[in-house]
Amino acid sequence: MLYRFADVCLDSASRLICGPDGPVTVPKRVFDCLAYLVEHRDRAVARDELILHVWNRPNVSDTQLAQTVLRARRLLADDGVEQRLIRTVPGFGYHWVGPVQVVETAEDAAAAPEEPVPAVESLALSLPDIASAPADSMPPAAAVLLAAGSLPMARPSRRSERRRIGWSLAAIAAIALLVLLSNFVPVYLPAGASAAATTGKIIVLPVEIEAAAGTDSAWARLGLMDLIAARLRAEGLVVPPSESVLAALAAARENRIDLPLRPQDLRAELLIQPRLSRLASGWQLSLEGRRANGIDLALQQQHAQILDAAVAASDALLASLGRARGSERTAQDETALRVRAGLLGNELDSIREWLQALPPAQRMERNTRYLAAELDYRAGRLAESRSALDALLLDPHVDEDATFRGRVLVARGSIAMRQRDYSGSEKDFAAAIAALDGTTAGRDLGRALMGRGGIALQQLRLEQAGNDLSRARDLLDAAGDDLGVARAEVNLALLQRRGGRPLEALEQLQAAATRFGNYAAINELSATLAGIIDLQCSLLRWDDALASSERAQLLLARLPDKQLRARLLQGRIEVLTGLGRLSEAQQALDSLALVGASGSGEIARGALLAAELALARGEPVRAAQLAQPLLALAQSADTRESAFHAAALLQRARPELAQQDLLPGIAPEAEPRDCVQAIIVRARRLQGQQRNAEAETLLRRGLALTLTSRDLREQRSVAEVLSALLLQQGRSVEAMEALAPLALLVPRDFDTALLFAGLHREMADINAWQFDLHKAAALAGERTLPQHLTAPLIAAGAATPAELAHATP
Secondary structure (H helix, E strand, O other), X not given: OEEEEOOEEEEOOOOEEEEOOEEXXXXXXXXXXXXXXXXXXXXXXXXXXXXXXXXXXXXXXXXXXXXXXXXXXXXXXXXXXXXXXXXXXXXXXXXXXXXEEEEOOOOOOOEXXXXXXXXXXXXXXXXXXXXXXXHHHOOHHHHHHHHHOOOOOOOOOOOOOOOOOOHHHHHHHHXXXXXXXXXXXXXXXXXXXXXXXXXXXXXXXXXXXXXXXXXXXXXXXXXXXXXXXXXXXXXXXXXXXXXXXXXXXXXXXXXXXXXXXXXXHHOOOEXXXXXXXXXXXXXXXXXXXXXXXXXXXXXXXXXXXXHHHHHHHHHHHHHHOOOOOOOOOOOOHXXXXXXXXXXXXXXXXXXXXXXXXXXXXXXXXXXXXXXXXXXHHHOOOHHHHHHHHHHHHOOHHHHHOXXXXXXXXXXXXXXXXXXXXXXXXXXXXXXXXXXXXXXXXXXXXXXXXXXXXXXXXXXXOHHHHHHHHHHHHHHHHHOOOHHHHHHHHHHXXXXXXXXXXXXXHHHHHHHHHHXXXXXXXXXXXXXXXXXXXXXXXXXXXXXXXXXXHHHHHHHHOOOOOHHHHHHHHHHHXXXXXXXXXXXXXXXXXXXXXXXXXXXXXXXXXXXXXXXXHXXXXXXXXXXXXXXXXXXXXXXXXXXXXXXXXXXXXXXXXOHHHOXXXXXXXXXXXXXXXXXXXXXXXXXXXXXXXXXXXXXXXXXXXXXXXXXHHOOHHHHHHHHHHHHHHHHHOOOHHHHHHHHHHHHHHOOOOHXXXXXXXXXXXXXXXXXXXXXXXXXXXXXXXXXXXXHHHHOOOOOOOOOOHHHHHOOOO
């Protein structure tokens, strides 16, 4: 059967998908997922049903399913916000809702007519899940507008790509770039053909060494682990990096998983436990394998030398797995293994001493020079490390080995990125990609692509960033590098956020957080949670943000990074303020003061959060005092956006300042591009000068920007000023239209409920006004309702202020 939709033709019989430019390569599970949803488009498909069909087993996480659906959406230029083709059914599964033309094959010789599916109208362009909102939670005015189909449904433009991504998400951008920098990899074996791997994930555990083996063999615990893993990886098996395995073991200990570990404890198909024993004639290395299906294996090899025993055992293991004999080791294997063991065990000083004691000829070997450069890098000696790699790349023998040259370029590009030499970094990553493309070094190529994609993202070359980062994620996934996949997910989330797809960004950040949590990667997990909290706040999902903040609170005591602790506390202050839990917000603010903040941007954010808290408490004078000093930040382009945030807050705290130029000397062309707060500040000033038409034009531009970015927090800010301007002119219907996309936020956001209460009061709509005030009272927490909104209207049936203050929804 052929199915035509969205410029795509899906042939279920031949398992082929064709786009406008011909056949498209699609992963098996993405094809199965897409075909099943299209074939069952007459109904919603439950998550469990879809999992069983695509994976043929029930024990698949929601994250894996969400990632597969995400890839299917990308293939069709659909996303989690618009959901034009694949709609998420909250709490149930997914439903294909796009038009489909069914064409039977030539055997049947009949064509089916197009089968359109009626589109579901949406009240809020930025809130795709509102179709599932209960009827009794819908504001009366919104219900009427929905029934009448009278809301403006213009699609937001994709014109503007440079937009605010939030302080915490900007911090994620920095973390996402920095996590690329651990790009030194073992050099003593060629990389495996990761993309061609045909078995499940294999994890090699640290070697257990008998006490009688002696202290001189201690390096073998991690060194042989790394060697065995590399030899398996070299023959196309999916074997995670040793760093990831050690992190997973640390996470298992934290989660108090009982020993011995099972494959499912580490999300693997096979666990290999090596054991090293000293014999009278040499060494014995035993390998015990535990499979997820319960079929175990055991083998052992004996040799006079440790490395010979390890190589023989690895070859025997490969044979038992149906693979060819492993690659020959080189003369520098023991040197590399000792260094790798020291690096994995973070024994930098002892490894440096050991390297310096090597004979001069061996120190000049290219592998040893590479390892010395890695040691300098790990010790923070970036200039020395880069200089060593520069010299290494001048060695003519390096050009003879494309894989080795690619690895050196990736390492140098990572150092250049950390030194903020983005031009040099991008050149190195591009050269590494050229060297590694076509080799079997899938993991190395994935890291190079992630580096180049991260720089393209930072410079807003979004198409290139998307191509590089998506390909990097697939390569790292095929290589079994879960932490690498998580880092790619963070970068892809930033791409989605910049592209105005916050829900997809949220999905990817949550998937990355799960992976980081699985490996006890505390710094990356904390930074990712900070981004999740910021996104949830931007969507005014206060309860979700609180749950994320509670999770982050559990990490605070274990975080050595003061900057990350500050970011998590800043997110918590915003969440608690948004929920009206002002006493707890003050406690978090006090904790932030104890932690301290570094950098003008972080300090500014802390001061702005303190000012917002003061406003929520009804202390405008205090809020103005906190915001006023931040205006000086306008003198630097790097902090100018924070200055406009402060100016907008100052205008709210002291309305009489609206017509003043709070940021003199900053011409419109010098304002941060597409900064919504800058637009609000300038519009309020124009309004104070009675230039209402110009103010309205500016605010409508700002509203269009927020519809594109789908930032509900900023959309609410612009709509508040625009609706007030329109109401002053008696244009209540237009004011309603400006606020209408936010209507379904009334039951969950205090400030939005107050906005609608003010609107409906001006319109003398008593029922809607009372509904809004009931919701606001329920959401108030420690905040008070403004007296000008609660004063009774002169109309029968209107509630008194006392009744409203104690009302329940």
